[in-house]
Amino acid sequence: MKSKISMLAFALAAVSPLAFAQNAAPAASATPAAAAWKYTSPKLDRAAIDKLLRTPDKVVFIDVRQPDEVSKIGGFPVYLSIQAGDLEKQLAYIPRERRVVTLSNHAGRAGAAADLLASKGFKVAGAVGVQNYEEEGGTLTKIAPRANREAASAEATRR
Numbered sequence: 001m002k003s004k005i006s007m008l009a010f011a012l013a014a015v016s017p018l019a020f021a022q023n024a025a026p027a028a029s030a031t032p033a034a035a036a037w038k039y040t041s042p043k044l045d046r047a048a049i050d051k052l053l054r055t056p057d058k059v060v061f062i063d064v065r066q067p068d069e070v071s072k073i074g075g076f077p078v079y080l081s082i083q084a085g086d087l088e089k090q091l092a093y094i095p096r097e098r099r100v101v102t103l104s105n106h107a108g109r110a111g112a113a114a115d116l117l118a119s120k121g122f123k124v125a126g127a128v129g130v131q132n133y134e135e136e137g138g139t140l141t142k143i144a145p146r147a148n149r150e151a152a153s154a155e156a157t158r159r
Contacts (some may be wrong), residue, residue, distance in 0.1 A: 039111030041118055042126040044101065046136035049076075049128050052101060059125065060095055062087075063103040064113045074140030075103060075130050084109045091120055099125040106131055 037043050044052075052059045053076070061079040063070055064087060082090045084104075094100065100122050104110035110127035118124040134140050 037111065039115050039127065041102075041111060041114035041124050043107050043111065044126040044128045046133050046138045048126065049101070049133055049138065052099070052125060058098055059101060060098045061101045061103055062094065062113065062117075064109050065104050069105060071143055073105060073130060074134075074142045077141045079103065084113055087113055087116060088120075091117075094122065096122060099123045101125050102127045103130055105129055 056078060061076050063075055063079045063081050064084040065073075065075075065081075066083060067081065070081065080094065082093075094117070100114070100117050102110040102113040102117070102124075104113075104127070107127045107129035110129065114124045114127040130140055
């Protein structure tokens with residue numbers, strides 16, 4: 001009886017990683033980055049963003065993330081910061097003569113923001129996830145929060 005239990009335990013131990021790996025695969029594809037794109041506005045890749053960054057007078061980048069996300073993760077060197085929940089209240093501040101690109105971490109909030117802006121008559125180029133852009137080899141700009149910049153400036157003045 002003891003040898004049957006040992007064999008059963010061995011068999012379960014040998015098969016468990018395979019069963020786990022098979023079950024884990026669908027969960028991995030359900031991540032926000034891999035989820036199916038459900039927005040009307042296009043999701044832009046690094047090549048499209050790099051091309052738009054070369055024409056800063058014709059495009060406006062709107063980062064819809066929270067300020068702490070921008071400072072921790074980074075973003076593009078020039079952008080408007082309007083959190084997703086405030087976007088509709090801030091439409092008057094967005095230049096209508098420029099194409100709009102919305103930014104978030106993996107483009108989920110950016111896609112929703114891009115669709116909202118398109119519905120309000122803005123010329124939307126698309127949405128981008130800054131972490132996706134970085135994964136594709138793009139470089140993000142790290143932006144220090146104001147308090148950190150002021151502390152660094154004060155420290156430099158003391159020297």
